[in-house]
Amino acid sequence: MVNEKKISSGFIYFFGAFGGILFGYDIGVMTGALPFLQNDWNLHNDPTAIGWITSSLMLGAIFGGALAGQLSDRLGRRKMILISSLIFVLGSILAGIAPHNGLLFMIGSRIILGLAVGAASALVPAYMSEMAPARLRGRLSGINQTMIVSGMLLSYIVAFLLKDLPETMAWRLMLSLAAVPALILFIGVLRLPESPRFLIKNNKIDEARKVLSYIRSDKKQIDSEIEQIQDTSKKEVNHKASWGSLLTGKYRYLVIAGVGVAAFQQFQGANAIFYYIPLIVETATGNAASSALMWPIIQGIILVLGSLLFIAIADKFKRRTLLTVGGTVMGLSFILPAILNLVIPDASPMMIVVFLSIYVAFYSFTWAPLTWVIVGEIFPLMIRGRASGLASSFNWIGSFLVGLLFPIMTASMAQEAVFAIFGAICLLGVLFIRTRVPETQGRTLEDIERIGQSRKGKEKSA
DSSP states (O other), rough: TTTTOOOOOHHHHHHHHHHHHHHHHHHHHHHHHHHHHHHHHOOTTTTTHHHHHHHHHHHHHHHHHHHHHHHHHOOOOOHHHHHHHHHHHHHHHHHTTOOTHHHHHHHHHHHHHHHHHHHHHHHHHHHHEEEESSHHHHHHHHHHHHHHHHHHHHHHHHHHHTTSHHHHHHHHHHHHHHHHHHHHHHHHHTTTOOHHHHHHHHTHHHHHHHHHHHOOOOOOHHHHHHHHHHHHHHHHHHHOOOOOGSSSTTTTTHHHHHHHHHHHHHHTHHHHHHHHHHHHHHHOOOGGGGOOTTTHHHHHHHHHHHHHHHHHHHSSSSSHHHHHHHHHHHHHHHHHHHHHHHOOTSOTTTTTHHHHHHHHHHHHTHHHHHHHHHHHSSSSSSGGGEEEEEHHHHHHHHHHHHHHHHHHHHHHOHHHHHHHHHHHHHHHHHHHHHHHHHOOOOHHHHHHHHHHHHHHHHHOOO
16 A cells, blocks of 8 residues: 555546536537538428437436436445446447437437536536645636536537538537547546545545545645544534425525526527537528538637636636626627617628627636536535535526527527527626625635525515
8 A cells, every 4th residue: 555656636637627528528519510410311491300409418417417416425426427428438429320310319319418418517526626625626617617618619620620521421420529538538537536525424534535645735734624524524414405495594595696697697598609600600691501610619719718718817806797797798799780680781691690709708707607606605505515406407407498499499580689589688697696696706605604694684674
């Protein structure tokens, strides 16, 4: 045991967060594959089929996140990430070998893949927050967001590189290649240690101490952290929260705030752009969607740069200020094309794509990362597990509905009108932030909990 090779903290953090790359790749890959699949299966006049193929991933993710959260408490974070990476491989290969016009087979494959995507969305932040020292936790949501959008950008680049292949081969390769990073993740995680929090909850104190020695240099710090984890675990065992307790007066205000932010992030329509940008360009210009694959790459680059900007400014501005500015510009970016189209009917059709790029830029450093910062810090300790799971589920439900309904809506009304509806939802989101969400920046988790309790008192006296 003395000569056991030490695992570097860099290796642990890299492969701990690598699931975010997979998560992003599988969210983004259908953007590039869909124009080719649409031609190959002759789906141009079937918006419902297009909606289901795209959104079935999110349907699986709704259940994947909830299942992974509960199973990881029994089996461990590391083991669940390993299982998820194998499901990634299986779902990717099944989607790539779907029989011609096999709509139900494709939807089923995407649901299986969604289970892994949902699991990654729950497991990666949990594992990273339990491994990282306290001084790094505040930036974890930003780093996780950077990994996700990097995975999306990677999928857009792969689609662009494969676009000149025969249609059937192009989309099948795009979907199947997700198995490669999944295998890399599996091999890397085989060497990862289990999270110290899980080990301590299962009375494996010596193993937890050894894991902490990989990523902490100070022995006193290790002893103090083990003590804190033990105290927190005892509190959790003694105070089991029920689903009903989430809406009791003591917690209601903060639960509505956190779940509301998570839901608004998706209902504002960002994923309509990320899933369908080639088809949006095709509708605007009349050119084939398969020739518009440079646009997803541009959106992906904007997303990555925005996530890096967020890491730089995250602690310099108040949460509500960033969300208000971001939501307002996002709403106007969706509404202005509809107004301009009425005033100047012969305006350039690419105008809408320019406004969508402005939307993506502001979304990338405000609502995209800040939603998960708020979800991570707004819920009181005693309900944090269930409340975070509820927020994640509402987020995936929103993503599923946007993915499903966008092609159906654009088939029955003008594209500008659909985005104007999303723009109105963005402005409603800003109103929600100003009236229902407390400022959490710079406050301890205990301070935030007290805000919720004082709000309960105000509501009673009103």
